[in-house]
Amino acid sequence: EKSGFDDFMSKEILEQPGALRDTLAGRLASSGELILDETTSDPDSLARINKVFIVACGTSYHAGMVAKYAIEHWTKVPVELDISSEFRYRDPVVDERTLVVAVSQSGETLDTLAALHEAKNLGAQTLAVCNVVGSSMARLADTVMYTRAGPEVGVAATKTHTAQIGALLLLALNLARTKGQLYPSEIDALYEELTLVPAKIQEVLNSWDAIGEVAKRFSGSSRFYFIGRHVGYPVALEGALKLKEISYLPAEGYPAGELKHGPIAMLDEMAVVVAIATRTRLYEKIVSNIEEVRARNSSVIIIGNPGDEGQANLGESFISVPRVHPLFAPLVDVVPLQIFAYHMARNLGMDVDRPRNLAKTVTVE
Numbered sequence: 001e002k003s004g005f006d007d008f009m010s011k012e013i014l015e016q017p018g019a020l021r022d023t024l025a026g027r028l029a030s031s032g033e034l035i036l037d038e039t040t041s042d043p044d045s046l047a048r049i050n051k052v053f054i055v056a057c058g059t060s061y062h063a064g065m066v067a068k069y070a071i072e073h074w075t076k077v078p079v080e081l082d083i084s085s086e087f088r089y090r091d092p093v094v095d096e097r098t099l100v101v102a103v104s105q106s107g108e109t110l111d112t113l114a115a116l117h118e119a120k121n122l123g124a125q126t127l128a129v130c131n132v133v134g135s136s137m138a139r140l141a142d143t144v145m146y147t148r149a150g151p152e153v154g155v156a157a158t159k160t161h162t163a164q165i166g167a168l169l170l171l172a173l174n175l176a177r178t179k180g181q182l183y184p185s186e187i188d189a190l191y192e193e194l195t196l197v198p199a200k201i202q203e204v205l206n207s208w209d210a211i212g213e214v215a216k217r218f219s220g221s222s223r224f225y226f227i228g229r230h231v232g233y234p235v236a237l238e239g240a241l242k243l244k245e246i247s248y249l250p251a252e253g254y255p256a257g258e259l260k261h262g263p264i265a266m267l268d269e270m271a272v273v274v275a276i277a278t279r280t281r282l283y284e285k286i287v288s289n290i291e292e293v294r295a296r297n298s299s300v301i302i303i304g305n306p307g308d309e310g311q312a313n314l315g316e317s318f319i320s321v322p323r324v325h326p327l328f329a330p331l332v333d334v335v336p337l338q339i340f341a342y343h344m345a346r347n348l349g350m351d352v353d354r355p356r357n358l359a360k361t362v363t364v365e
């Protein structure tokens with residue numbers, strides 16, 4: 001039910017504060033312990049984990065990338081990450097001390113389901129992060145953590161993506177507690193700060209029309225590069241994927257430090273570079289990467305925090321988003337990119353809910 005919206009995608013983008021709020025709500029027990037959903041594994045087995053392996057496809061994979069930064073930072077447990085269709089056909093090194101996390105909105109994506117099967121066969125502990133209750137992955141995994149984003153109809157994942165990041169951040173905090181890497185008071189404080197993020201996302205949504213103006217300015221452009229560093233890197237990949245899948249415009253995402261190892265050769269006055277330049281860990285470095293881009297006369301759209309507008313020279317575009325904890329930034333920074341892709345696609349007359357050649361749930365290889 002679109003209930004008055006032009007399409008499901010805009011409705012679902014706008015539902016993100018609620019989707020994240022519901023995913024985070026009630027997850028902290030009075031003991032400070034984070035509450036997962038269904039589980040058949042004993043808590044001690046989680047304490048024995050010495051490696052996390054995340055498997056996912058597409059947008060869910062990008063959420064998994066964010067989780068890698070957070071889990072390694074807070075828990076010191078090494079995290080490996082793989083695209084499900086690669087994991088299932090190589091020889092992944094996992095054992096009973098590995099926690100394999102399958103991230104999937106639908107819980108039905110064939111490659112991720114097969115990767116989960118493979119992980120179980122190898123004796124790993126398994127966790128499914130899914131949005132669909134009772135889905136195949138939820139039934140197969142030892143433990144389930146549901147994202148409570150509500151049904152997502154638009155083929156391009158939006159609210160389930162931010163909910164996945166929220167759920168995975170909770171997992172990171174849970175593991176940090178299990179591993180004794182963070183004090184309970186630190187976990188409480190971080191959880192508290194995380195619950196403030198939905199309101200920050202709402203602030204970004206209030207810029208809907210302003211982001212539409214930026215999209216209008218670039219409606220004639222035909223080549224886009226998204227760059228970011230640290231957790232801005234998965235955000236860049238996700239921004240490029242959203243634009244590709246609904247507008248069909250060529251778009252690539254890169255870790256900004258990689259520019260000079262190849263992609264910078266493509267930059268000219270026709271290229272548009274979208275830089276995720278919020279105040280996260282490598283802020284100064286992304287600023288110098290933006291300078292390198294400017295020197296090639298490419299247009300730059302900056303996603304930045306209030307007070308940094310000065311970075312955008314006249315004729316360039318600055319989209320301001322609220323500043324949050326550096327590891328929570330993807331939750332906020334990805335939203336203007338969803339809205340940008342939405343406007344670009346609409347301006348080109350595309351069906352944003354049903355992009356060509358794509359299916360909402362990929363149950364074939």
Ligand code: F6R
Nearest residue numbers: 058059060104105106109156157
């Ligand atoms: C992109 C998109 C896809 C899915 C991917 C995995 O907007 O929706 O890339 O993220 O097909 O799907 P799930 O999460 O259902 O496993």
